[in-house]
Structure formats: structure tokens, C-alpha cells
Amino acid sequence: MDKRRLLIRFLPVGIALLVVAFQYFSSEKLTNEAGRTARHALTPQQEEALGLQSYQQVLGESELVKSGDDYDLVLRVAQRLAAATGPAATKFQWHVSLVRSPQVNAFCLPGGKIVVYTGILPIAKTEAGLATVMGHEMAHATLRHGSERLLQEKATQTLLTGVQTSVGDMSYEQQRAIMGAIGAGARYGVLLPFSRDHESEADKIGLLYMARAGYDPAESVAFWQRMSAATGDGKPPEFMSTHPADSTRIAQLKALLPQAQAEYQRAHPQP
Numbered sequence: 001m002d003k004r005r006l007l008i009r010f011l012p013v014g015i016a017l018l019v020v021a022f023q024y025f026s027s028e029k030l031t032n033e034a035g036r037t038a039r040h041a042l043t044p045q046q047e048e049a050l051g052l053q054s055y056q057q058v059l060g061e062s063e064l065v066k067s068g069d070d071y072d073l074v075l076r077v078a079q080r081l082a083a084a085t086g087p088a089a090t091k092f093q094w095h096v097s098l099v100r101s102p103q104v105n106a107f108c109l110p111g112g113k114i115v116v117y118t119g120i121l122p123i124a125k126t127e128a129g130l131a132t133v134m135g136h137e138m139a140h141a142t143l144r145h146g147s148e149r150l151l152q153e154k155a156t157q158t159l160l161t162g163v164q165t166s167v168g169d170m171s172y173e174q175q176r177a178i179m180g181a182i183g184a185g186a187r188y189g190v191l192l193p194f195s196r197d198h199e200s201e202a203d204k205i206g207l208l209y210m211a212r213a214g215y216d217p218a219e220s221v222a223f224w225q226r227m228s229a230a231t232g233d234g235k236p237p238e239f240m241s242t243h244p245a246d247s248t249r250i251a252q253l254k255a256l257l258p259q260a261q262a263e264y265q266r267a268h269p270q271p
Contacts, residue, residue: 009166016162020155027151032143033086034201040144041151044091047144048111055095055113065098065118074098074116077130081138082112084212084267088142104230108137110146123226128210128219135206135213143205145198152194156186188240195242200252207253207260212267217260224250 027039042050065071078096082089092112103117114134124130140146163182167175203220211217228246238245244252 012165013159013162016158019158019162023151023155023158033088033139033205034143036201038144038148039151040147041154042147044110044144047147048093051110051113051141055097055109055115058099058115059097062097062099062101062115065100070118070121071098073121073127073130074134077127077134078114080213080215081131081135081209084209085138085142088144089138092141104227106133106137108134108141110141110144112138112141114138123230124223125226126219128215129223129226131210131213131215132206132220132223135209135215136202137206138209139202139205140198143198143201145202149194149198152191156191160186192240192242196238196244199243200249203249203253204256207256208263211260211264214264214268217257217264220253220260221250221257224253 023041024039027041028043029037029039031037074096078094082092082094085092089112094112094114096114096116099115099117101117102119104119104123106114106116106120108114114137116130116134120133121130124133160179160183164175164179167178170178207217207220210220224246228250231246235241235245238248243249
């Protein structure tokens with residue numbers, strides 16, 4: 001292939017790289033509560049608006065629990081954890097809802113909109129166990145992980161579009177092979193590890209939240225041991241997952257316990 005054809009071949013990729021560079025350098029840059037520098041696709045105001053919209057949609061499609069012991073428990077944990085969050089959550093308007101559902105799940109949307117499913121309560125088992133789950137989910141919101149992932153996904157899609165354009169004159173089989181290999185590389189080499197890093201980061205900050213709120217951070221290990229036992233062996237290998245393996249997560253939490261216990265003692269010194 002001569003130089004001119006080679007240039008034409010890779011021109012779309014070069015343009016895509018320029019677009020990605022513009023997206024990256026024009027995005028908001030900040031150092032998050034975990035001490036890591038991050039860039040974001042959305043402003044806090046945009047995140048909050050999207051979070052509120054999604055929250056209202058979930059509530060409109062769900063059966064809500066609005067009273068009773070479980071509701072009081074969820075509300076109490078949310079209030080204690082919200083008071084323990086850092087400066088990133090100063091402008092959050094915290095709301096929490098309990099949804100009657102067998103789903104073993106909870107999440108926190110940007111801006112502080114929390115949803116807890118009743119299906120996770122038996123595994124949470126204790127108030128501190130529930131604080132482990134909710135602290136982790138609230139940390140995703142305060143760390144603005146969703147906006148950060150959106151920026152990376154936009155960059156990845158831009159690059160893939162550039163590559164697809166550059167191989168547009170090849171046969172269908174060649175295009176499929178090249179795009180499949182690059183897509184798999186992006187997924188397993190970039191997107192999934194990025195997601196797992198976010199999960200570990202949310203574990204760390206959520207652990208500090210629960211410690212500051214007066215919940216023994218050692219209970220986080222017990223919770224994840226129960227979660228591992230409940231979900232069984234049906235999970236994909238760690239490199240194929242958006243989340244760390246339970247064993248990895250438990251080991252990381254154990255390593256963080258000295259720091260979290262120190263935070264717990266500072267916030268709630270023993271008489």
C-alpha cells in the first residue's frame with residue numbers, strides 16, 4: 001500500500017483521536033474524595049437533572065414501602081450516612097425510597113436519589129450491613145462515577161467509529177474480524193477494568209462513610225461474605241465482570257479496615 005492510500009486509510013482514525021482529545025481536554029477536571037484526578041462528561045447540574053428524572057421513573061414503576069420497620073431502618077441509615085459524606089455532596093438533595101421487590105439490589109443516582117429493594121434486606125441482615133450497601137452506592141454518586149464512565153464510553157465509541165470508517169472498503173468478513181477484535185480489546189482491556197476500579201473506589205469511600213456514621217466497618221466484610229454465599233458460583237470470571245470477584249472485594253476491604261477503624265474511632269471515641 002502506497003503512502004497516499006495509507007494516509008487515506010488511517011485519516012478517519014486520526015480525526016477520531018482529535019475528537020477524543022477535544023472531548024477529554026474540554027471536560028471538567030477535579031480531584032475526587034478518593035484522591036484521584038477524574039474527568040467528567042456532565043456538569044453536576046446535568047447529572048442531578050438526569051438522576052432526578054431516572055428516580056421519578058423508577059418510583060412511577062415500583063411498589064413503594066412507605067412505613068414500617070424496614071422503611072424506618074432504611075431512612076435512618078440514609079440519614080446517618082448522608083451526614084457523613086464529604087464536600088462533594090454539599091449540594092445533594094438526598095432522598096431515599098424502599099421498593100418492594102425480590103431484587104437483591106440498591107443504587108444511588110446522581111444528586112443523591114437512593115433506591116433500596118426489599119430483596120437485599122435479608123442479606124444485609126443488620127443495620128451495619130445495610131450501611132455497607134448504601135454507603136457503597138452513595139459513594140458512586142458522590143464520586144460522580146456515572147459521568148466519568150459516560151466520558152470514557154463516548155471516547156471509546158468515537159474511536160470505534162473511526163476504525164470502522166477506515167476499514168469500510170474491506171470485505172464484510174475482514175471488517176467483522178477487525179471490529180470484533182478491537183471491540184473485545186476495548187471491553188476487556190479498558191471498560192471492564194475501569195468499572196471494577198470504580199467499584200473498589202466506591203467500596204473504599206463507602207467504608208469511610210459508614211465508619212464516620214458510627215457503623216463498625218468490620219461489618220462490611222461480614223456483609224460481602226453473606227452476599228457471596230447467597231449469590232453462589234454462577235458469576236463470570238473477574239476479567240469478564242463489571243465488579244471485582246467477591247474474594248477480591250473482601251480482601252480489599254480487610255486491607256482498608258485499619259484506616260476505616262481509625263476513622264470510626266475519631267468520629268465516635270470510646271469513653
